[in-house]
Amino acid sequence: MIEFFTDPVLRAPTLGSMLMCLASSLVGVIVFLRKRSLIGETLSHAAYPGVVLSIGVASLLPEEIFPIAVLAGAFATSLLGLKTVDILERKFRVKSDAALTFVLSFFFSIGILVASRFQTTHSLWYKQAEMFLFGQTATMTDIHIVIYGILAIFIIAFIVATFRHLEATNFDRSFAETLGIRCQTIDHASFLLLALAIVIGIRSCGVVLMAGMLIAPAASARLFSKRLSHHFLLAAVFGLAAGFIGNFLSIRLPQGTYVLPTGPTILLSAALLCLLSLLFAPKQGLFSRLFRRLRFHHECQMENGLKALWKGKKVEFPFLIYFHLRFRGLLDKHKILTSEGRQRAEKIVRLHRLWEVYLVDYLGQRAEKVHRNAEELEHLLTPDLEHALTELLHDPKLDPHHQPIPPGPPRTLL
Amino acid sequence: MSMSSSKNGNSIFNVEELTVNYDKTAVLWDVTFSIPGGQLVGLIGPNGAGKSTLLKASIGLVRPLSGSVQFFGQSFERARSRVAYVPQRSSVDWDFPITALDLVLMGRYGSLGLFKWVSQKDREAAKKALDMVEMLPFAQRQISELSGGQQQRLFIARALLQEADLYLMDEPFAGIDMATEKMLVHLFRVLRGQGKTLLIVHHDLSAVQEYFDWLIMLNTCLIACGPVKEVYFDQNILRTYGRSTHLLDEAARLAQDKVTGLK
Numbered sequence: 001m002i003e004f005f006t007d008p009v010l011r012a013p014t015l016g017s018m019l020m021c022l023a024s025s026l027v028g029v030i031v032f033l034r035k036r037s038l039i040g041e042t043l044s045h046a047a048y049p050g051v052v053l054s055i056g057v058a059s060l061l062p063e064e065i066f067p068i069a070v071l072a073g074a075f076a077t078s079l080l081g082l083k084t085v086d087i088l089e090r091k092f093r094v095k096s097d098a099a100l101t102f103v104l105s106f107f108f109s110i111g112i113l114v115a116s117r118f119q120t121t122h123s124l125w126y127k128q129a130e131m132f133l134f135g136q137t138a139t140m141t142d143i144h145i146v147i148y149g150i151l152a153i154f155i156i157a158f159i160v161a162t163f164r165h166l167e168a169t170n171f172d173r174s175f176a177e178t179l180g181i182r183c184q185t186i187d188h189a190s191f192l193l194l195a196l197a198i199v200i201g202i203r204s205c206g207v208v209l210m211a212g213m214l215i216a217p218a219a220s221a222r223l224f225s226k227r228l229s230h231h232f233l234l235a236a237v238f239g240l241a242a243g244f245i246g247n248f249l250s251i252r253l254p255q256g257t258y259v260l261p262t263g264p265t266i267l268l269s270a271a272l273l274c275l276l277s278l279l280f281a282p283k284q285g286l287f288s289r290l291f292r293r294l295r296f297h298h299e300c301q302m303e304n305g306l307k308a309l310w311k312g313k314k315v316e317f318p319f320l321i322y323f324h325l326r327f328r329g330l331l332d333k334h335k336i337l338t339s340e341g342r343q344r345a346e347k348i349v350r351l352h353r354l355w356e357v358y359l360v361d362y363l364g365q366r367a368e369k370v371h372r373n374a375e376e377l378e379h380l381l382t383p384d385l386e387h388a389l390t391e392l393l394h395d396p397k398l399d400p401h402h403q404p405i406p407p408g409p410p411r412t413l414l
Numbered sequence: 415m416s417m418s419s420s421k422n423g424n425s426i427f428n429v430e431e432l433t434v435n436y437d438k439t440a441v442l443w444d445v446t447f448s449i450p451g452g453q454l455v456g457l458i459g460p461n462g463a464g465k466s467t468l469l470k471a472s473i474g475l476v477r478p479l480s481g482s483v484q485f486f487g488q489s490f491e492r493a494r495s496r497v498a499y500v501p502q503r504s505s506v507d508w509d510f511p512i513t514a515l516d517l518v519l520m521g522r523y524g525s526l527g528l529f530k531w532v533s534q535k536d537r538e539a540a541k542k543a544l545d546m547v548e549m550l551p552f553a554q555r556q557i558s559e560l561s562g563g564q565q566q567r568l569f570i571a572r573a574l575l576q577e578a579d580l581y582l583m584d585e586p587f588a589g590i591d592m593a594t595e596k597m598l599v600h601l602f603r604v605l606r607g608q609g610k611t612l613l614i615v616h617h618d619l620s621a622v623q624e625y626f627d628w629l630i631m632l633n634t635c636l637i638a639c640g641p642v643k644e645v646y647f648d649q650n651i652l653r654t655y656g657r658s659t660h661l662l663d664e665a666a667r668l669a670q671d672k673v674t675g676l677k
Contacts, residue, residue: 165523171517
């Protein structure tokens with residue numbers, strides 16, 4: 001695996017893609033948090049006419065200048081696209097999504113038109129322009145590493161230098177302005193960096209796929225981070241990982257004549273990391289949410305069992321419930337409530353009946369209608385709510401069905 | 415009005431013929447008043463009366479058409495460090511990835527240059543501010559996990575960290591629980607006891623006499639400004655909340671249609 005960083009042929013594509021992913025995932029965090037994810041899509045497509053035109057111009061220049069000239073061209077039309085969006089939104093009052101879509105298709109069409117014009121007359125230019133549609137890493141050289149490295153360092157330096165200002169501007173703009181933070185300057189700089197990250201990225205991912213590389217690492221990282229600094233760091237890690245994995249797979253997987261293009265493979269790696277995050281993230285992940293729902297269901301079953309026993313009913317416990325109640329010391333081996341079990345059961349019955357009193361007395365519900373709702377709420381009410389209910393209802397002794405309400409813990413009697 | 419202001423020392427917040435338009439619609443019209451220091455000041459008026467706009471125009475978030483504003487006899491730019499602004503809670507995205515402590519620390523960002531990070535001293539001060547609003551146990555919580563009342567407390571704690579002399583608060587009592595409201599009122603009184611001035615945008619008339627010493631009654635134009643006892647009576651309330659300005663609104667709407675060229 002180490003040869004991906006040392007081998008003269010492999011090292012440029014690998015490091016180039018990783019640097020590009022690093023840059024785009026960092027800037028992506030800002031775009032993602034501003035809920036402007038679509039802007040990446042628009043700017044990358046708007047960069048295309050710049051790429052095509054500068055390929056024509058750059059062919060007249062020395063070969064070392066070529067990558068820089070293409071970057072400059074892409075950067076220029078990308079900024080032009082940004083400005084157009086801005087004008088459409090402010091002067092013509094076009095809705096944001098419409099303006100973004102319009103600029104995307106308009107600029108991209110122009111790029112395609114010019115590229116087609118080259119097809120018959122300058123087939124080399126056409127091939128080079130094609131390369132930027134879906135990206136091509138294999139032809140990268142060490143000069144790309146240097147350029148992308150410098151740009152990536154530039155982006156990191158900006159984020160570190162203005163971190164506090166970025167945080168305040170993007171979280172609470174009007175407050176930040178009253179502190180004297182120049183929010184508009186921060187915005188302009190952020191958009192410049194966005195355009196930069198995009199023009200770096202289109203070389204390996206292509207204009208069509210670039211936007212995904214901005215958003216996927218940011219979206220994955222968000223699920224694991226509760227602070228902005230963590231969000232940036234994790235997005236960078238996800239980005240670097242996607243860049244490496246994509247490159248690795250696109251070189252190692254193919255057998256025979258079958259080719260795995262690097263750009264889409266990088267994107268799929270980023271998307272896969274994102275999917276895994278959505279499934280397994282500790283708080284918001286699908287599986288942990290499923291687990292919490294199952295656990296709640298289990299708790300309800302346990303409490304219902306205790307309640308039924310307390311009321312003197314015969315209860316058939318499922319094995320898992322029985323085992324857990326025994327384990328917690330709420331039930332003894334003759335399936336009789338321990339004193340703790342009785343306390344717990346009384347608390348649930350109390351909450352159930354208190355809630356019924358509240359529904360009938362304060363919300364004017366009919367007594368026969370309230371049982372089902374209370375059946376659910378008895379598992380949910382917190383001690384604070386119990387306290388508030390007790391005070392509001394003057395610690396009632398009977399529920400609407402004239403059943404006694406077990407007394408609450410001492411502090412509710414105050 | 416002049417009697418009381420002289421009794422309470424010099425005025426610290428002066429608004430002079432302030433007019434704010436959104437396009438051609440007048441939101442604030444020729445508003446002039448001044449507020450003495452060390453008071454709990456309520457700013458009341460119906461929806462769309464320009465309460466938030468008055469705050470925003472005073473601190474440069476909205477550009478006024480004409481008029482001037484002075485804090486402690488200076489422009490806002492010069493008096494910035496003595497004024498703390500608390501925006502409406504609903505104006506920010508509570509899903510933003512920061513902790514309660516991070517949010518409060520923003521109160522110190524005004525003095526931070528590039529590459530500067532908050533110091534241990536700032537951190538201690540932020541924890542003290544969190545403690546004052548009874549939010550210290552939640553310091554490391556992500557802000558999206560907190561209730562509306564708890565989020566509002568963070569905003570107040572952030573303002574406390576600014577150690578200002580004048581607090582401009584936009585609807586701090588909106589959508590919060592009773593316990594938080596009680597706590598905030600108590601805290602505001604403590605601050606007043608330290609000689610601070612609080613200007614609070616408020617819409618619940620029932621608590622006006624209980625909460626405030628001074629009152630600004632606003633409905634596009636200034637209706638009244640003075641000690642609650644002197645200005646809070648039926649006629650002013652009717653002028654503030656009645657339909658008296660609705661013809662003005664109607665005319666403004668007509669003007670707006672002409673300007674945009676839509677009708």
